[in-house]
Amino acid sequence: MTATSPARIAASLAELWSPRVVAEVDDAYVKVARVHGTLAWHSHEHEDELFFVLKGRLVIELEDRRVELGEGEMFVVPKGVRHNPIAEEECHLLLIERKTTLHTGDVVTDKTRSLSEQLRPLD
Template identity: 40%
Template sequence: MHYQAINLKDKLSKFNDLWSPKVIGEMNDYQFKLLKITGDFEWHSHQDTDKVFFTLEGEMIIDFRDGQVKIPKGEIFILPKGIEMKPSAEKECHIMLLEPRSVVNTGGTEAELTAANDTWI
């Protein structure tokens, strides 16, 4: 058995593309993904799963039809399934996601910002 911790800073240095989650590990049927964001994403929802957003650097904003949440560095937000949202960040922001292996970043609808799924770094 090979035991090694995952260095998040090292993994983040391996890519620059925005809104394109990169898998860094798995636990049961869940994946840990790193993501760099800036600007606005598309309105979408995930009908079948909750999602966890953990801000590593910067501040992420999630707009809802009836409100907004800001997730600064060092904080997490658990989004219940089925809620329509539009993520954004005013400046580049680094996020770790925890979500089921099969989740597509645009909630299953094909869109301009739909990223390849299951991309490992």
């Protein structure tokens, strides 16, 4: 058990759209990611997904609207809701997801990361 800085870890990541697990809370993982551009339209059938912006701005496209988040803001995408995260400039995120949540949910793209990739040790 040690204190950690999600903002520092997110800033140190080399890969974009490649979340890394930094903590566990009961049946959830706390992850950080460095993102820029568009991820993919997807949904998580059985899991909610919390996005918290550590740095920058994030747009989460939903089928019926867009949610715009600035630093220090968060949004929970409810289970089953199709969404597409977009960062027009580099953005650092903290994510909270159940351990069963697949990175890009019901789709697989070249940006999809396996759980083992997300759990690998930080540099």
